[in-house]
Amino acid sequence: MQSCFGVMRAALVYGITLSGAAMAEITVSDEQGRSEVIYDVGILHPMPGAQITHDYCTACHSEMIIAQQGQTRDGWDDILVWMVEDMGMNEIVEEDRDLILDYLATYYNPDRPFSPLN
Amino acid sequence: MDKSDFEGVRGTSETNFTNPDTANRETKMSDEPARRDRRKFLRSASAVAFGGVAGMTVPFAENFPKGLVPAAFAEDNPLADKDGLTLLNDKPVNAETPAHLLDDAITPTERHFIRNNGLLPESMAAEGWTLTVDGFVDNPMTLSIQDLKDQFEVVTAALHIECGGNGRSAFDPPARGNQWTTGAIACSEWTGVRLKDVLAAAGVQSAAVYTAHHGADIHLSGDTEKATLSRGLPINKAMDEDILIAFEMNGTALHPMNGAPLRLVVPGWPGSCSQKWLTRIQIRDVEHDGAKMTGKSYRVPAYPVAPGTDVPDEDMVIMEAMPVKSLITFPANESATGLTQDVRGKAWVGDATVEGLEVSIDFGATWQPAELNAPVNKGAWQTWSTSVTFPQAGYYEIWARATDSNGVAQPHAISWNPRGYLNNTFHRVGVMAS
Numbered sequence: 001m002q003s004c005f006g007v008m009r010a011a012l013v014y015g016i017t018l019s020g021a022a023m024a025e026i027t028v029s030d031e032q033g034r035s036e037v038i039y040d041v042g043i044l045h046p047m048p049g050a051q052i053t054h055d056y057c058t059a060c061h062s063e064m065i066i067a068q069q070g071q072t073r074d075g076w077d078d079i080l081v082w083m084v085e086d087m088g089m090n091e092i093v094e095e096d097r098d099l100i101l102d103y104l105a106t107y108y109n110p111d112r113p114f115s116p117l118n
Numbered sequence: 119m120d121k122s123d124f125e126g127v128r129g130t131s132e133t134n135f136t137n138p139d140t141a142n143r144e145t146k147m148s149d150e151p152a153r154r155d156r157r158k159f160l161r162s163a164s165a166v167a168f169g170g171v172a173g174m175t176v177p178f179a180e181n182f183p184k185g186l187v188p189a190a191f192a193e194d195n196p197l198a199d200k201d202g203l204t205l206l207n208d209k210p211v212n213a214e215t216p217a218h219l220l221d222d223a224i225t226p227t228e229r230h231f232i233r234n235n236g237l238l239p240e241s242m243a244a245e246g247w248t249l250t251v252d253g254f255v256d257n258p259m260t261l262s263i264q265d266l267k268d269q270f271e272v273v274t275a276a277l278h279i280e281c282g283g284n285g286r287s288a289f290d291p292p293a294r295g296n297q298w299t300t301g302a303i304a305c306s307e308w309t310g311v312r313l314k315d316v317l318a319a320a321g322v323q324s325a326a327v328y329t330a331h332h333g334a335d336i337h338l339s340g341d342t343e344k345a346t347l348s349r350g351l352p353i354n355k356a357m358d359e360d361i362l363i364a365f366e367m368n369g370t371a372l373h374p375m376n377g378a379p380l381r382l383v384v385p386g387w388p389g390s391c392s393q394k395w396l397t398r399i400q401i402r403d404v405e406h407d408g409a410k411m412t413g414k415s416y417r418v419p420a421y422p423v424a425p426g427t428d429v430p431d432e433d434m435v436i437m438e439a440m441p442v443k444s445l446i447t448f449p450a451n452e453s454a455t456g457l458t459q460d461v462r463g464k465a466w467v468g469d470a471t472v473e474g475l476e477v478s479i480d481f482g483a484t485w486q487p488a489e490l491n492a493p494v495n496k497g498a499w500q501t502w503s504t505s506v507t508f509p510q511a512g513y514y515e516i517w518a519r520a521t522d523s524n525g526v527a528q529p530h531a532i533s534w535n536p537r538g539y540l541n542n543t544f545h546r547v548g549v550m551a552s
Contacts, residue, residue, distance in 0.1 A: 060338040062209035070292035079294060088339030110291045117287055117297055 043067050045114040049103025052096055060089065066104070070112035073105035199373060201228035206296045210234040210338060210346075211375060214284075214301030217545065218450035220464060223494075223501055224276055225304040227368050232375040233281045233302060235410070236346030239334035239395050244371065244379035249363065253330070253401035256321030263365050263380060269319070270311035275360065276498035278305035278466050280440055282388030282416050285532075285541025291426045293538025300445060300545060305464070305499040308383045310364035313399075314357045322401055326353045330400040330408055331382060331393035348408025349390050349416065353401070355438070360385055360497035363396065385497030386468025388416050388437050388539075411436070418535040425534040434536075439468030442522040443542040444475060444502070449516075455549045457508045463545070465490065465520040466499035474521035475502040479514050482530065482544075488518075508551040516547045 028046050029035045036048035042063040044050045054063055071079065080097065083089040092100070107114050196211040197203055203213040213232045220229065244263050252258040261269070281302035283295050329350040337344035351361075362383045365372065372378035377394030384391040390410060410416060417434035419427075444465035449455060465472040471493065476485035488504035508514055521527040528542050 058209075060340075062207055064205075064207040064209075065212075065296065068206065068297040069294055071294060072291075075294065088337065088341045088344060112292060115297070117299070 043116060045107045047103070047107060049099050049106070053100045053103050056089075056092065056096065056100060060087070064116070066108065067114065067116050069104075069108050070110045070115065071104070071108065072110060073101055075110075076101055076104040076108075196232075196375070199228055200230075200232070200375070201226075203229070203231065204299075204301065206298070210236055212296045214298055215304065216450075217300050217445050217447055217547075219447075220301070220303070220445060221447035221462070223305075224368065225306045227306060227370075227373050227376070230304040230306050230367070230373070230376055231281070231302045233296070233389055234335065234375065234394075235390075236338055237336040238374055239336065242334075242374055242378040242395065244365070247379050247397075249380060249396060250398040251316060251320045251401075252398070254323040254326045254403050255317075255401050256323060257319065259316075259320055261316075266311050266316070266363060266365065270315045272309060272311060273362065274307055274309040274366075275362065275495045276305055276493075277308050277360065277362065277383045277385040278303065278497065278499040279383060279385065279389045279392055280304075280443070280466070282390060282437055282440070282539045283537070285543070286538035288532060288541055288543070289425075289534060289538040293536060295538055302389070303443075303445065303464075303466070303499075305466070307368050308362050308364040309366035309369070310362035310383070312359060313361040313363055313382065314359060316363060316399075317356060317401070320401070322353065325403040326401045327404055328352055328402045328406045329356045330402050330406040331391070331396065332398035332400065332408075333377075333381075333393045334395040334397050345409040347390060347393070347410050348406070349388075349393065349411055350402070350406035350408065351384065351387070351391055352438075355387070360495070386439055386466070388440060390416055405436075414537050416539070417537070418539055423534065423536075427534075427536070429536050437539055439470070440466075441540055441542040442467040442470070442472060442520050442526055442528055444472070444518045444520040444528065445545045446477075446516055446518050446547045449547065449549060451547045453547075453549050455508075455551045457511070457551055458505060459508070459516075459549065459551070460503065460505050461488070461516055461518075462501070462503035463518055464499045465502055465518075467520070467522040470523045472500050472520045473523050474527075475500075476519050476521075477504055477506060478517040478519070479506050479508060481515060482517055485519065511552040512550075514549050514551055516549060517544045519544055 025037050025039045027035055027037050028048060030048050034048040036051065038046055038051040041050040041054045044054055044063050044067060057063060057066060084091055196208045197205055197213060202219045203215055206212040206214060211232050211234045215229050215231050247263055248260050250260045281298060284298045284302035285300060286293055286295055287297035287299050330348060331350055332348050335346045337346050364383045365380050367373060367376060372381060380396045381394045382392045382396055413431050414434055416437050418437055419429045420433050420435045423429055444463055446461060446463040448462045449459060461477055465475050472490060475488045475490040477488055478485045488502045490502045491500055493500050519528050528544055530543060532541050532543055
């Protein structure tokens with residue numbers, strides 16, 4: 001619980017401090033040994049996949065709605081299909097789509113380990 | 119609102135806003151200074167509107183309703199003119215009210231929840247706003263807000279609105295959408311004209327089956343051909359006397375986030391029926407199939423399903439009246455209490471009345487009746503109060519259970535459905551008595 005709010009607070013402070021200046025880049029790594037440079041993921045859990053997810057999704061809506069969810073990979077897949085078919089999202093490049101689904105299904109799964117509501 | 123309040127608003131705006139509408143880094147970098155300039159402009163404009171700092175002229179400042187946030191400023195600060203709400207999402211804006219802040223008999227505007235599907239309309243000025251009534255009617259009409267006031271009886275009523283997804287956060291497995299806890303409910307005082315009077319003047323034809331509501335809010339994709347939300351009512355329901363086309367909320371102009379300058383208020387049915395920023399009511403000879411009328415939106419399975427079931431769209435039916443429900447608004451969760459404690463709250467149900475309210479302090483083993491007041495008018499929620507006595511010091515949960523005029527009570531467990539609607543299980547408040 002504390003750690004989730006800690007991430008949110010950190011993101012907010014980060015936003016304020018760096019507002020209008022060049023955003024700081026951070027390298028994050030996961031247990032599989034993947035590394036990625038992120039620079040602005042809002043309240044999303046800062047792990048590999050967060051930046052591409054943030055970039056695609058926040059074209060239309062805030063990442064705050066993403067962080068509330070707890071879905072299986074199939075559930076997230078359905079949501080992306082709905083976004084493209086009904087909500088006006090452009091078709092997502094397959095390679096990017098897999099990265100986004102991996103990220104969402106890992107950190108925003110039905111157990112909701114990183115829910116802002118916890 | 120004076121200058122110091124205004125400064126507070128600015129602070130909130132800048133801490134809450136982390137540039138949600140930037141798609142990529144390049145956009146962000148180039149967009150940032152423009153956003154700051156825009157905020158600076160809006161800040162000085164609104165300061166002048168409230169008689170604060172000099173430096174910019176707002177020609178009609180004297181007409182600006184007290185306490186209202188300039189529309190252009192509203193979306194940069196999603197909770198401007200709101201008090202104590204929990205922000206679930208900042209684009210589109212969705213925010214709920216903690217239960218203990220719903221203790222007033224009439225919900226103040228600053229504590230009315232926000233459920234938006236899209237972005238605010240570009241203009242929310244009452245001047246020049248029109249409502250079109252068309253479709254299967256004898257006399258299609260386009261009316262200004264002044265026309266509505268001049269041509270129909272103006273009525274004021276306390277009317278409750280609850281989002282169909284209120285309580286979704288308790289669903290397991292989780293249902294997608296905003297994870298409302300208990301706070302997407304409110305009962306403010308609304309002033310407007312009766313929908314049924316306007317429909318009577320329009321002359322609804324015998325072929326009419328359903329209303330179709332249209333609003334001016336903007337789809338998140340920016341596609342002006344797409345509707346954010348367009349729902350409707352069976353024509354018989356639309357003739358209920360407690361449904362208003364409202365232009366005032368608690369005696370003043372509607373809050374931008376609550377549908378200014380004109381909205382429907384359909385008490386007791388899913389909040390999405392109460393179209394905000396209302397521009398058109400179309401009468402159709404078929405069930406309306408607008409945005410979020412079809413598929414799984416605002417629908418539940420036609421038969422009971424096990425949690426997690428993938429239900430085919432054709433087996434989903436439109437939600438109508440909301441089920442009986444109650445909240446404990448005093449004491450707040452996690453309060454320290456004495457061994458005797460006053461308890462009070464609200465209860466409501468769609469298309470019926472609440473006839474009984476009981477509380478339990480022993481996890482539902484025994485229940486005691488509370489004093490329940492009749493609604494102040496049709497469509498209002500009902501207030502209730504009681505006092506409980508704890509047998510000894512320790513941790514207790516106060517539970518509330520309402521029963522409606524059909525003999526239906528709130529259940530203990532959720533009737534799971536794919537999109538997380540209609541959770542009317544008991545509200546529970548934990549207290550430490552000593």
